[in-house]
Amino acid sequence: MIHYQDRWAIVTGASSGLGRGLAARLADRGMSLVLTGRNEARLDEAAHQIQRATPRVKVETVTADLSTRSGLSALLDHVGDRPIEVLVNNAGFGSYGAFAEADADREDNEVAVDVSAVITLARAFLPGMIARGSGGILNVASAIAFQPAPYQAVYGASKAFVLSFSQALWAEARVAGVTVTALCPGPTRTGFVDALGADVGHTAIYRRLADPEPVIEAGLRALDKGRAVVIPGVRNKVVAISGRFMPPEWLTRIAARLLRPIGTALRPPIEVRNETVIHASAERVWDLLTDVEGWPSWYRACRWVRMESTGSAASSPGAARPVSFRWKAHPVVLRSTVIAAERPHSFAIDADAMGLHAERMFTIHPTPDGLSSVVISHETQVGPVARLGRVFLARRLRAANQAMFDDLARAAGRGVATQATPAALSSHRVVLTSR
Ligand SMILES: NC(=O)c1ccc[n+]([C@@H]2O[C@H](COP(=O)([O-])OP(=O)(O)OC[C@H]3O[C@@H](n4cnc5c(N)ncnc54)[C@H](OP(=O)(O)O)[C@@H]3O)[C@@H](O)[C@H]2O)c1
Numbered sequence: 001m002i003h004y005q006d007r008w009a010i011v012t013g014a015s016s017g018l019g020r021g022l023a024a025r026l027a028d029r030g031m032s033l034v035l036t037g038r039n040e041a042r043l044d045e046a047a048h049q050i051q052r053a054t055p056r057v058k059v060e061t062v063t064a065d066l067s068t069r070s071g072l073s074a075l076l077d078h079v080g081d082r083p084i085e086v087l088v089n090n091a092g093f094g095s096y097g098a099f100a101e102a103d104a105d106r107e108d109n110e111v112a113v114d115v116s117a118v119i120t121l122a123r124a125f126l127p128g129m130i131a132r133g134s135g136g137i138l139n140v141a142s143a144i145a146f147q148p149a150p151y152q153a154v155y156g157a158s159k160a161f162v163l164s165f166s167q168a169l170w171a172e173a174r175v176a177g178v179t180v181t182a183l184c185p186g187p188t189r190t191g192f193v194d195a196l197g198a199d200v201g202h203t204a205i206y207r208r209l210a211d212p213e214p215v216i217e218a219g220l221r222a223l224d225k226g227r228a229v230v231i232p233g234v235r236n237k238v239v240a241i242s243g244r245f246m247p248p249e250w251l252t253r254i255a256a257r258l259l260r261p262i263g264t265a266l267r268p269p270i271e272v273r274n275e276t277v278i279h280a281s282a283e284r285v286w287d288l289l290t291d292v293e294g295w296p297s298w299y300r301a302c303r304w305v306r307m308e309s310t311g312s313a314a315s316s317p318g319a320a321r322p323v324s325f326r327w328k329a330h331p332v333v334l335r336s337t338v339i340a341a342e343r344p345h346s347f348a349i350d351a352d353a354m355g356l357h358a359e360r361m362f363t364i365h366p367t368p369d370g371l372s373s374v375v376i377s378h379e380t381q382v383g384p385v386a387r388l389g390r391v392f393l394a395r396r397l398r399a400a401n402q403a404m405f406d407d408l409a410r411a412a413g414r415g416v417a418t419q420a421t422p423a424a425l426s427s428h429r430v431v432l433t434s435r
Contacts, residue, residue, distance in 0.1 A: 001177050002136045002223065004029035008084050010075070010125070011035050012066060012117070013091030015042040017190025018140060021216040022088050024050050031086065032058035036075055038065050066091050067112035072120050083132065084125045086223075089118045089162075090140040094155035096198040097261060106197070107154045114158035122169065122180075130176040136223050137179075139166045143186040143231055146240040148248075150256035159184075163229065170228040179226040183219035186236035188212050204258040270381040272397045276405040278373050280412035282366040285373045286344035288411050289362055358382075375408070377401050 009026045013019035015037030023033055027050050035050075037043040040063040047059045062078045064071035092114040095106055118139055129135030142156075145163035149156025166182035173180055187193070189209040193200060200206040215232045222230035231237045243251045278285050346363040360379040367374065379397065 001134045002179070003085060003134055004031050006030060006032070007086070008032050008034065008079075008082055009086035009088065010079065010084055010121070011088040011090060012075075012121070013037060013140075015039045015046055017192060018185070018188065018212055018216060018219075019088065019090040020046045021212050022090060022138070022219065024053065025216055025220055026086060026088075027054040027057045027059070030057065032060075034060045034062060034075075034079055036062045036064050036066065036091065038063065066117040067109040072117060075121075076124055083128055085129070085135045087121055087125045087135075087137045088140070089121055089137065091117065092140065092158075093195045094152055094192065096152055096196045096200050096259075098151060099153045102154070110154055111158055114155070115161050118162055118165065122165075126169065126173060126178070126180075129178045130173055133177045135178050136181065136226075137166075137169070138219055138223050139180065139182050140219070141166065141182040141184045143184045143233075143236040143240055145182075145184055147243045147255050148252045149259060150252065151259045151261060167228050174226065179223060181219070181223045181227055182229045183215070183222065184229060184231045184236070184240070185215045185219075186210060186231075186233050186239075188215050200259075202262050203260070270379075270394050270397070272377075272379045272381075272394055272401065274377045274398060274401040274405060276375050276402070276409065277367075278375055278405070278409045278412050279371065280373060280409075281370060282344045282364045282373045284412060285364050285375055285408070286347075288408055289364070289375070290347060375405060377405070 004026070007030075009023075009031040011019050011023040011026065011033060014023045014033075014035035016039075019035075019037070023035055023046065027033060033047075033050065035043060035047055037046075040061075043061050043063060047061045051057075051059045060078070062075050064074045066072055066075070093110060095102060095110060122137060122139075125135075126137065129137075139162050141162040142159035144152065144156045145159040147156075148160075163182045163184065166180050169180040170182075187206050187209050188211070190212055193206055193209065210233055218230050218232035231240050246254075280288075344364055346361060348359060348361040358379060358381040360377060363376045363378075365374040365376075366372075379401070381393075
């Protein structure tokens with residue numbers, strides 16, 4: 001049972017977002033407030049606004065960093081031995097990125113605010129509530145608490161702690177008429193995302209943000225009803241519940257996919273290696289391989305690509321030579337660049353299309369008699385279709401590359417290929433463009 005009228009509530013993280021809204025709603029219920037935050041100006045502004053809206057309640061502020069002992073002591077000293085009816089453990093922040101590359105100090109602070117401060121304040125005020133037989137604690141956890149959070153590993157684990165801790169205290173305190181509720185919001189439009197210190201707009205999780213008001217209402221309603229856990233929003237509920245029926249590996253892999261940073265492949269790239277012997281000197285093979293105008297014939301060997309060349313054999317050496325590619329089903333833009341060239345031994349090209357990045361290294365080893373060459377193509381592809389590629393494309397790519405090598409061998413035998421401009425190739429970028 002919670003008595004709101006003329007009782008005291010503490011709200012941490014009241015200078016912004018959910019904490020500020022929760023404080024305002026508690027004031028509406030007649031509660032006097034002790035508000036904390038680090039940003040003094042914003043905290044004062046929040047306090048003044050609440051005071052103006054609800055003049056009958058008292059509003060006090062304590063500027064304190066709750067990741068420090070001194071910050072926690074400042075708050076506890078300010079409150080003294082006055083009875084606290086409601087404690088809202090809301091202050092918190094997250095971070096984003098691979099754990100191996102994370103800022104250790106920031107993550108230590110995160111645990112100090114998101115976990116240790118929650119324990120310290122619960123320890124300070126729960127015994128009084130139990131002794132009086134009334135009161136409640138609202139701990140702001142997160143919907144992330146229901147599954148591991150790759151790329152937010154420390155934050156996710158901290159919120160899982162808050163969820164578990166709250167549920168345990170709920171069971172212990174309810175017999176005394178005191179409630180402890182974990183509020184588990186999904187991504188919500190507050191200062192939280194900005195405070196992550198990293199761009200997360202590309203992630204499936206943070207692309208859509210909910211309004212804070214329904215989250216605040218849901219939290220206070222659950223506290224009223226003595227609920228142990230509340231997950232605002234149907235989508236968040238479904239995600240939280242569906243995780244229970246999945247093997248942990250599946251759940252974590254899905255979470256990783258939803259949170260992964262740009263450019264992070266979940267799996268190793270597709271790798272395709274072809275090796276062939278061509279009865280021609282290394283110099284001759286180099287000339288053929290680096291003959292940009294010869295490329296279309298190789299790519300035509302891939303059955304799923306129809307090539308339309310706009311390149312001109314007359315284009316001056318050293319100039320980029322546009323060649324247009326058109327996929328059978330999809331018009332795509334493919335740009336290819338020679339990124340390294342070492343005559344006559346090796347050269348590498350890279351290409352980007354539809355978010356897929358491919359790099360291919362050709363190496364040419366002359367046989368000891370110098371009459372033949374061993375040609376190796378090593379290709380890696382990374383991109384959104386990597387999984388599909390591994391299953392479906394890799395074999396076809398290997399076959400297409402082999403067909404390309406067969407073409408090359410035939411060209412070497414007949415000596416029909418255009419003489420390339422290898423010197424120019426090694427010093428300029430070749431760009432292939434398609435519409
Ligand atoms: N918004 C979301 O998407 C979301 C989702 C799930 C859970 N949550 C949780 O909701 C709670 C409230 O966050 P919010 O969304 O309202 O974000 P917010 O607008 O950034 O508010 C965070 C609050 O926490 C305070 N705070 C942060 N570090 C602190 C520290 N070291 N000492 C004292 N106060 C500190 C901030 O105060 P100063 O700015 O004054 O330092 C601010 O008042 C957090 O626990 C967060 O983890 C948020």
